[in-house]
Amino acid sequence: MSRKTIDLYTFTTPNGRKPIIMLEEIDLPYTVHVVDITKGDQFQPEYVAINPNSKIPAIIDRETGLTIFESAAILIYLAQQSGKLLPTTQKEHFQVLEWLMFQIGGIGPIFGQFNHFKQHALEKIPYAIERYEKEIFRLYGVLDAQLAHHEYIAGDYSIADIATFPWIANAEIGGLTLVAYPHLQRWFELVGQRPAVQKGMAVKF
Template identity: 50%
Template sequence: MIDLYTWTTPNGRKVSILLEELGVEYNAHPINIGQGDQKTPEFLEIGPNNKIPAIVDQDNGLKLMESGAIMIYLAEKYGNFLPTDPMARIRVIEWLMWQMGGLGPMAGQVHHFVHFNPGKAEYAEERFSAEANRLYGVLDKRLEGREFIVDDYSIADMACWPWVSRYEWQQIDLTQYPNVRDWYRRIAAREAVQRGYHVPKKVGEIPPG
C-alpha cells in the first residue's frame, strides 16, 4: 500500500497518474498547499522540502519526496513504465530529467508571472514565455514520427503530460506544436490518466487540447 500526499498540481498529478496506470492500491491524502498544509510538522516528516508530492510505502516504511524520484521508485518497484534495457532506460530518465529541470520549472514560472500576476514584471513574462515556447518546440521535434516520447509509453510521458495540460495557463497555442497536441490528446484519452488527473479531488475538466 502506498500513501500519496498530494495536491491538484502538475507535479502531484504525475504520481497519481502513474499509480493509476500501475493499478496498485494507494491512499491519497490531500495536502492543500494554498492553506499551508505542506508546512506542518507532520508533512515535513515525510517531505522535508515543503513540496508535494511525497509518499510513504507501507511495505517497507520508506518515505520519499521529489516527484521524479518517486516515479522511478514506483516504476522499479512494480516493474512497469521504465525499461530494464540500459539504453532504453537511460533515454526515459533523460526525458524525465528534462521535465524536472526544464519544462516544469519554466512552465511554473509562466504560471506565476503570466497567469497569476500579469503586468507586474514584463521582463519575466517575456523571458519565461519565450523559454516555455522553446521547450514546447523541443518536445514537438522529439515527438515527430513517435507515438510517445521514448518508444513505449513511460514515466517520461506521465511526467511531461500534466505540465502540458496547463497549456492555457501558459498561453500556449497547441496548434503551433501539432506533434505535442496529438500526443497530448492520445494520453488524455487514457482512462488511468483521467482518473489520476482528478486526485485528490476534481477541480475541473481536463483541457481538450
C-alpha cells in the same frame, strides 16, 4: 507485485497529479492524504517530517517502510517496484530518464515561473512573462521534434510521458496552445485518452 497500499501526500498541481496517474497506470492501491498548499499544510511539522523540502508530492510505502519525496523519484520508485513504464535495458532505460530529467529540469521550473508571473505576481513584469513564455515555446519545439519520430516521448509510453502531460495540460489551460506543434498536439491527445491519465487529471480535493 503484491497488493499493498501507498500513502500518497499530494494536491492538484501538475507535480501532484503525476503519482496519481502512475498509481492508476500500475493498478496499485493508494490512500490520498490532501496537503492543501494554499493553506500552508506543507509547512506543518508532521508533513515536514515526510518531506523536509515542504513540497508535494510524497509517498510512504508501508510495505517497504520507505518514504520518498520529489515527483521524479516517486515515479522511478513505483516503476521499479512494479516493473512497468521504465525499461530495464540500458539504452531505453536512460532514454526515458533523459526525458524525465528534461521535464524536471526544464518544463516544470519554466512553466511554473511563467504561471507565477502571469497569474499570481502582484506586479506584472512584462520582461519576466515574455522570457518564460518564449522559453516554453522553445521547449514545445524540442518535444515536437522528438515526437515527430516517436509515438511517445521516449519511444514507448513511460514515466517520461506521465511526468510531462500534467504540465502541458496546465499550460493549455493557461492559454499556451499547441496549434503550432502538431506532433506535440497529437501526443497530448493520445496520452489524454488513457483512463489512468483521465482519472489523475480529474481528481479534485
